[in-house]
Amino acid sequence: IKGRYGTYFAAYDDALRNKLLREQAITNGMESALARGQFEIYLQPKYRIKDDSLAGAEALVRWNHPQWGMQSPAEFIPLFEKSGFITKLDQFVWDRACAVVQSWDEKGYPPISVSVNVSRADIYNADIADILVKTVRKYRLPPSRLHLEITESAYTENPKQIIDTVGRLRELGFVIEMDDFGSGYSSLNMLNQMPLDILKLDMKFIQVETAKPVNQGILRFIMGLARWMNLSVVAEGVETRDQLVRLREIGCDYVQGYYFARPMPCTKFETLLRERGLA
Numbered sequence: 001i002k003g004r005y006g007t008y009f010a011a012y013d014d015a016l017r018n019k020l021l022r023e024q025a026i027t028n029g030m031e032s033a034l035a036r037g038q039f040e041i042y043l044q045p046k047y048r049i050k051d052d053s054l055a056g057a058e059a060l061v062r063w064n065h066p067q068w069g070m071q072s073p074a075e076f077i078p079l080f081e082k083s084g085f086i087t088k089l090d091q092f093v094w095d096r097a098c099a100v101v102q103s104w105d106e107k108g109y110p111p112i113s114v115s116v117n118v119s120r121a122d123i124y125n126a127d128i129a130d131i132l133v134k135t136v137r138k139y140r141l142p143p144s145r146l147h148l149e150i151t152e153s154a155y156t157e158n159p160k161q162i163i164d165t166v167g168r169l170r171e172l173g174f175v176i177e178m179d180d181f182g183s184g185y186s187s188l189n190m191l192n193q194m195p196l197d198i199l200k201l202d203m204k205f206i207q208v209e210t211a212k213p214v215n216q217g218i219l220r221f222i223m224g225l226a227r228w229m230n231l232s233v234v235a236e237g238v239e240t241r242d243q244l245v246r247l248r249e250i251g252c253d254y255v256q257g258y259y260f261a262r263p264m265p266c267t268k269f270e271t272l273l274r275e276r277g278l279a
């Protein structure tokens with residue numbers, strides 16, 4: 001028995017050790033990765049549900065690691081949030097997103113917007129409004145071309161400060177989306193005080209609620225609430241036709257998900273824009 005547990009713990013130790021080593025490698029490598037141009041943005045299209053037209057894109061960061069290949073952010077973003085590096089990386093992503101929007105404008109494509117993720121650390125950065133304004137100005141874009149996705153859980157920590165900062169960004173003309181709505185933090189009472197334009201329904205929420213056989217009471221309730229508050233609604237993580245049909249039935253405005261397209265390199269998205277956007 002002793003031996004068996006011994007093996008078990010040794011294997012556990014190894015796994016834990018490898019995880020820690022990998023995390024350390026990520027944290028040690030992040031600054032030079034940025035300097036060496038290993039980060040890149042992918043774009044995932046958002047569509048208007050009423051006529052299937054292309055409405056915009058979400059910029060999602062990827063790390064093209066020389067040894068590990070293309071890394072998805074699920075692992076490294078939480079580490080960057082811990083270390084504070086996320087604010088630097090996010091500024092890089094905002095810059096790239098604006099650069100790509102400007103290049104489309106120059107080519108005469110229809111003016112779609114791009115959504116970027118704003119991490120909670122960014123909101124506590126006193127310079128965030130200045131940085132964002134400088135970024136859109138650098139590319140001669142109105143702030144409304146940039147949508148800021150702020151995760152629902154960020155709103156609960158220090159509501160007063162978040163409301164002030166986000167309110168200022170909204171007054172400057174940026175479009176504010178509450179990301180991951182329904183993942184469990186915001187109270188309905190707080191929602192009422194939030195400076196917001198768009199509710200972005202959490203993927204899990206969509207998947208659970210659209211799987212229910214008949215009434216979809218909660219989804220309908222949220223749509224009603226959004227209408228009453230003058231908010232548009234985006235559903236993310238739409239993977240099936242059935243989900244799309246149900247979302248259309250309840251009057252959801254925009255959809256994003258693997259059913260339509262996975263996040264893709266900017267060049268590939270441009271092809272889509274050329275084909276779909278002009279239709």
Ligand code: C2E
Nearest residue numbers: 060061072073074077093117118119237238239257258263
């Ligand atoms: P998120 O902001 O909620 O982004 C949506 C995630 O769902 C993306 O994962 C996207 O690729 C994935 N997704 C889209 N459609 C579907 C679908 O139909 N099914 C499923 N199962 N997944 C779908 P990704 O790119 O791995 O990003 C994960 C998270 O990392 C993001 O979640 C966001 O919180 C964070 N993140 C990504 N890029 C950035 C960034 O530039 N800055 C910050 N601060 N966070 C970022």
Ligand code: CA
Nearest residue numbers: 058117149179
């Ligand atoms: Ca997002």
Ligand code: CA
Nearest residue numbers: 179180202236
């Ligand atoms: Ca989300």
Ligand code: CA
Nearest residue numbers: 117151179180
């Ligand atoms: Ca998220």
